[in-house]
Amino acid sequence: xxxxxxxxxxxxxxxxxxxxxxxxxxxxxxxxxxxxxxxxxxxxxxxxxxxxxxxxxxxxxxxxxxxxxxxxxxxxxxxxxxxxxxxxxxxxxxxxxxxxxxxxxxxxxxxxxxxxxxxxxxxxxxxxxxxxxxxxxxxxxxxxxxxxxxxxxxxxxxxxxxxxxxxxxxxxxxxxxxxxxxxxxxxxxxxxxxxxxxxxxxxxxxxxxxxxxxxxxxxxxxxxxx
Amino acid sequence: xxxxxxxxxxxxxxxxxxxxxxxxxxxxxxxxxxxxxxxxxxxxxxxxxxxxxxxxxxxxxxxxxxxxxxxxxxxxxxxxxxxxxxxxxxxxxxxxxxxxxxxxxxxxxxxxxxxxxxxxxxxxxxxxxxxxxxxxxxxxxxxxxxxxxxxxxxxxxxxxxxxxxxxxxxxxxxxxxxxxxxxxxxxxxxxxxxxxxxxxxxxxxxxxxxxxxxxxxxxxxxxxxxxxxxxxxxxxxxxxxxxxxxxxxxxxxxxxxxxxxxxxxxxxxxxxxxxxxxxxxxxxxxxxxxxxxxxxxxxxxxxxxxxxxxxxxxxxxxxxxxxxxxxxxxxxxxxxxxxxxxxxxxx
Numbered sequence: 001x002x003x004x005x006x007x008x009x010x011x012x013x014x015x016x017x018x019x020x021x022x023x024x025x026x027x028x029x030x031x032x033x034x035x036x037x038x039x040x041x042x043x044x045x046x047x048x049x050x051x052x053x054x055x056x057x058x059x060x061x062x063x064x065x066x067x068x069x070x071x072x073x074x075x076x077x078x079x080x081x082x083x084x085x086x087x088x089x090x091x092x093x094x095x096x097x098x099x100x101x102x103x104x105x106x107x108x109x110x111x112x113x114x115x116x117x118x119x120x121x122x123x124x125x126x127x128x129x130x131x132x133x134x135x136x137x138x139x140x141x142x143x144x145x146x147x148x149x150x151x152x153x154x155x156x157x158x159x160x161x162x163x164x165x166x167x168x169x170x171x172x173x174x175x176x177x178x179x180x181x182x183x184x185x186x187x188x189x190x191x192x193x194x195x196x197x198x199x200x201x202x203x204x205x206x207x208x209x210x211x212x213x214x215x216x217x218x219x220x221x222x223x224x225x226x
Numbered sequence: 227x228x229x230x231x232x233x234x235x236x237x238x239x240x241x242x243x244x245x246x247x248x249x250x251x252x253x254x255x256x257x258x259x260x261x262x263x264x265x266x267x268x269x270x271x272x273x274x275x276x277x278x279x280x281x282x283x284x285x286x287x288x289x290x291x292x293x294x295x296x297x298x299x300x301x302x303x304x305x306x307x308x309x310x311x312x313x314x315x316x317x318x319x320x321x322x323x324x325x326x327x328x329x330x331x332x333x334x335x336x337x338x339x340x341x342x343x344x345x346x347x348x349x350x351x352x353x354x355x356x357x358x359x360x361x362x363x364x365x366x367x368x369x370x371x372x373x374x375x376x377x378x379x380x381x382x383x384x385x386x387x388x389x390x391x392x393x394x395x396x397x398x399x400x401x402x403x404x405x406x407x408x409x410x411x412x413x414x415x416x417x418x419x420x421x422x423x424x425x426x427x428x429x430x431x432x433x434x435x436x437x438x439x440x441x442x443x444x445x446x447x448x449x450x451x452x453x454x455x456x457x458x459x460x461x462x463x464x465x466x467x468x469x470x471x472x473x474x475x476x477x478x479x480x481x482x483x484x485x486x487x488x489x490x491x492x493x494x495x496x497x498x499x500x501x502x503x504x505x506x507x508x509x510x511x512x513x514x515x516x517x518x519x520x521x522x523x524x525x526x527x528x529x530x531x532x533x534x535x536x537x538x539x540x541x542x543x544x545x546x547x548x549x550x551x552x553x554x555x556x557x558x559x560x561x562x563x564x565x566x567x568x569x570x571x572x573x
Contacts, residue, residue, distance in 0.1 A: 125322070125324070125327070127320060127322045127323075127324035128324055128325075128326055128327075130284060130320070130324060131318070131320065131324035131325075131326075133284055133313070134282055134284060134313055134316070134318040134395075135313065135314065135337060135338040135341055135385075136310040136311065136313040136314030136338065136341055136342070137310075137341050138306075138310060141341070146326065149326075149328050149329075150326060150327060150328050152328060223328060225327050225328050225369040225370070225371055
């Protein structure tokens with residue numbers, strides 16, 4: 001602490017700000033992962049199931065969702081936040097702060113998640129689909145009870161990877177007023193030439209990603225029985 | 227043999243291909259009897275895998291293409307719910323095993339029972355019975371990745387037999403296994419057939435597999451069944467070229483033109499290929515001066531099967547008379563002539 005203080009960390013100001021920022025970041029990331037990750041799972045399963053030759057092959061549904069995802073994903077997030085300002089207001093009453101950041105973050109997260117889920121399932125052995133159907137399992141059973149458990153390891157790794165992406169989104173949201181650690185690093189660190197504040201934030205990002213990835217790897221190894 | 231458990235009448239299956247429709251199964255008619263082991267042999271792409279998938283309705287027959295009756299059910303037109311009920315009465319094993327990698331052996335084997343709504347206790351009892359039957363009782367808590375290929379297929383067989391099906395479909399079930407393991411797995415299928423009475427439809431591209439356990443066999447080529455009947459009859463008197471080739475792959479009993487050339491260099495006498503397809507074998511008493519120079523014999527359905535190439539030495543009259551005696555004993559003889567005066571026999 002003394003090293004930090006000697007280089008410009010003022011506990012009276014920065015401790016409190018850091019705590020608040022961390023709280024805001026955690027809120028944004030967890031809510032987004034929970035809602036966006038859930039929506040993305042449903043979207044990804046639908047993409048997988050409706051693709052050509054899939055369990056519920058349906059050209060119209062697949063094409064529609066595919067175009068939707070491909071339309072939203074290329075939009076730079078910082079622009080996307082502004083573009084869906086109206087939606088954020090309609091859903092949460094505001095387009096600033098943590099609350100206002102959640103709708104665009106959830107949408108962006110679910111789009112990315114859908115592709116990760118789709119990819120994980122495509123990589124599963126198609127033989128288990130056939131085995132499941134041959135045993136008399138329904139299509140929905142094959143999808144949710146056979147394919148998802150078989151793909152759990154890549155799914156967990158995919159979600160761990162997604163965590164970094166969502167963290168990134170939260171920082172961009174912070175840049176336009178949602179607060180959080182990114183905002184803290186920019187406003188109290190970068191803008192005020194306070195490198196210590198900047199690097200404390202960076203260290204927290206690195207530590208958080210390390211922990212999530214470690215847990216992801218451990219879980220994936222447990223699930224991967226190969 | 228009782229009544230047919232599977233009847234295909236003029237059944238076709240067409241897929242959309244990149245360059246137009248592909249008829250994977252082309253007007254196939256077959257009757258498979260309850261309790262038999264029926265083989266379907268053909269090269270890859272001949273339509274055999276599609277054919278078995280029609281039986282458990284993983285693929286649907288072309289609309290209006292013919293009749294398909296399985297275990298008393300008219301398959302075309304069945305709804306999803308009825309299809310699932312039918313599939314649960316048909317076990318299936320695969321070349322790639324298709325086990326659930328995230329589940330233990332016991333859970334894999336019990337899976338069809340779980341789908342059928344068996345209680346935990348009933349499932350456990352049935353699973354240990356099946357693991358005992360298939361000889362992998364010690365692997366109950368292992369994961370598929372910890373097993374050898376042969377053990378994986380035993381799990382596949384145990385799983386396929388779990389719900390006491392009346393039909394077992396085997397799709398290239400031994401094609402990923404080494405010869406010794408193949409034999410063990412085939413022996414297990416024979417036991418399942420004899421002890422449990424399950425009808426087996428076995429798909430393969432390997433002649434020795436049908437030869438080992440199939441009472442009747444159909445040969446497929448380009449979606450059509452080119453011949454079918456008792457395995458012994460099909461292979462001892464092959465009508466289609468593809469059937470003859472399969473016999474060749476298993477037996478190497480007939481000399482190729484190159485082999486004949488080498489034989490002639492060593493054996494200037496009269497060469498004749500004698501097909502042995504009778505319980506009497508090849509009685510050498512009918513021959514005087516004869517040497518066995520090439521050939522191979524094996525058993526199909528417990529009867530001698532194969533061909534022997536002989537060199538007969540002596541005057542034309544003597545050798546012709548000897549060949550005549552073989553022919554009149556019911557043996558099929560291909561006269562290749564002598565090195566000095568060769569005849570082009572049909573191979």
